[in-house]
Amino acid sequence: MVYACPQCRHEVVPEAASSRPPAFSCGTCARRFPVGDAYANFLLDVSAVGEAERAARDRQARQYDAGRVREKGRLYFRMHGAVVRRLLREAPRGPLLDAGSGTGIITEELLGAGREIVALDFSEASLAVLAEKRLARVTPVLGSVTALPAPDASFPAIHCSGVMQALEARERSLAYAEFARCLEPGGLLLVVAWNEAFYRAQGEPTRGRFGSGIPYFSFTREDMVREARAAGFEQVSVRPFGIVLNLQVLPGGRYLFPIVGKRLHPLEGWMHPLLPADSRLGSEYWLLAARKPA
Numbered sequence: 001m002v003y004a005c006p007q008c009r010h011e012v013v014p015e016a017a018s019s020r021p022p023a024f025s026c027g028t029c030a031r032r033f034p035v036g037d038a039y040a041n042f043l044l045d046v047s048a049v050g051e052a053e054r055a056a057r058d059r060q061a062r063q064y065d066a067g068r069v070r071e072k073g074r075l076y077f078r079m080h081g082a083v084v085r086r087l088l089r090e091a092p093r094g095p096l097l098d099a100g101s102g103t104g105i106i107t108e109e110l111l112g113a114g115r116e117i118v119a120l121d122f123s124e125a126s127l128a129v130l131a132e133k134r135l136a137r138v139t140p141v142l143g144s145v146t147a148l149p150a151p152d153a154s155f156p157a158i159h160c161s162g163v164m165q166a167l168e169a170r171e172r173s174l175a176y177a178e179f180a181r182c183l184e185p186g187g188l189l190l191v192v193a194w195n196e197a198f199y200r201a202q203g204e205p206t207r208g209r210f211g212s213g214i215p216y217f218s219f220t221r222e223d224m225v226r227e228a229r230a231a232g233f234e235q236v237s238v239r240p241f242g243i244v245l246n247l248q249v250l251p252g253g254r255y256l257f258p259i260v261g262k263r264l265h266p267l268e269g270w271m272h273p274l275l276p277a278d279s280r281l282g283s284e285y286w287l288l289a290a291r292k293p294a
């Protein structure tokens with residue numbers, strides 16, 4: 001993996017083997033990036049909102065990994081992996097950036113795409129859980145989606161799931177701009193993010209703060225399209241994801257989902273390519289697919 005300085009975007013080089021602790025350093029701005037046992041640390045300063053999210057993720061990482069699988073069911077993540085792997089067939093060959101990989105529940109499902117994966121997250125505890133899984137062909141990296149430690153045009157595909165809803169508008173536009181910078185021309189971006197209609201249907205606020213302090217936002221289809229296009233993406237499509245036959249946008253869907261919805265995911269994984277990309281069907285999530293212009 002070739003890294004770039006997230007501050008000035010120039011390539012970084014490993015320091016002499018004798019330097020302690022081991023580190024990369026930037027030949028241009030001289031900033032140092034320490035390398036730990038499991039991953040290199042390319043994290044710059046994080047915004048106040050980002051810091052609340054990061055601290056909460058660090059506190060919850062271990063419970064998150066087990067709790068999330070319990071909550072959604074393994075089949076949900078298999079469905080996610082199957083849908084994304086199928087879309088990745090349309091991307092140029094080469095490594096995948098899993099931006100905001102968390103503890104790697106979905107990263108693991110993406111391995112079947114046969115690509116090297118860079119799993120980037122800004123929560124050290126989440127990356128530690130991911131690193132313990134010792135996934136072959138996965139390189140964990142500590143960094144932010146708003147300042148990627150990667151050279152321009154270095155990835156043919158980027159997957160970013162469950163992250164945008166924690167970022168404020170300014171940070172989302174930084175993240176989309178970074179994805180555009182780091183994708184090859186013609187590269188594929190896949191973003192999974194929360195659907196505003198789901199919150200409305202539950203009678204819950206469409207944005208706010210969880211008890212943990214983590215802020216959240218949710219989006220209309222138009223929001224998703226607008227933000228990707230503003231960063232120069234083309235061929236933008238936004239489709240429902242995790243629709244379980246529309247269950248999750250029904251009032252009470254949050255409660256029906258664990259009982260009925262979970263069991264329908266294999267069916268949905270199979271149906272997904274048949275769903276019209278621009279249908280008005282609702283779901284808990286949107287799946288955006290977009291291209292960097294060739």
Ligand SMILES: C[S@@+](CC[C@H](N)C(=O)[O-])C[C@H]1O[C@@H](n2cnc3c(N)ncnc32)[C@H](O)[C@@H]1O
Nearest residue numbers: 057100101102121122123126144145161162163
């Ligand atoms: C809900 S988890 C999603 C994990 C995984 N991608 C999935 O879909 O299951 C969100 C992850 O995004 C990470 N995250 C949030 N903001 C980030 C940022 N600015 N840079 C890097 N990671 C971020 C959090 O630390 C957390 O691990």
